[in-house]
Amino acid sequence: MDNRSNILDCALELFANKGYDAVGVQEIVETAGITKPTLYHYFGSKHGLLKTLLELYFSELNQVVAEAAVYKGDLPFTLRKLARAWFGFAQKYPTFYRLALALLFTPIQGEAYGVVAELHERQHRQVEQVFALAVENHGNMRGRQKLYAATFVGQINTCIFLWLGKHLELNEAVIERTIHQFEHGIYS
Secondary structure, three states: OOHHHHHHHHHHHHHHHHOOOOOOHHHHHHHHOOOHHHHHHHHOOHHHHHHHHHHHHHHHHHHHHHHHOOOOOOHHHHHHHHHHHHHHHHHHOHHHHHHHHHHOOOOOOOHHHHHHHHHHHHHHHHHHHHHHHHOOOOHHHOOOHHHHHHHHHHHHHHHHHHHHOOOOOOOHHHHHHHHHHHHHHHOO
């Protein structure tokens, strides 16, 4: 493994287990077995390291979500594809997903929040677009796209959070129950 990948892997573990603000550069370099100049060479700073780490994983997540968010007139089918995409990504990268969720609840003025909020916002826009397109078939959704996207993504993230805590399995039965519960609310 090269130094850059090693630093990213060590930082991910540390940030996910202790929190971004609780981890210092010294701890990262000691865990990675490198020097501070090496970290600074690759990332410029701890913030640069976090930004690189988040962009690396979110680029894949956003691609998976974009592929699942292709709407062809069948909202339940699209919502199921989206749930499967998110669940699959979380199962593939559980440590990263735990970090991404935790960072959403860091102080708004903190350097970590700004990076992660922008990346999460891209997903929300993709899901919001699904609901905007669904208005043609479901007129009662008009003007509610942003709220529906936030609620849907929130419900998916809650399931993933419960799975990370070993309180729920991410499987087809959970997808069906989740989508059914969500649809019951939006179609009424």
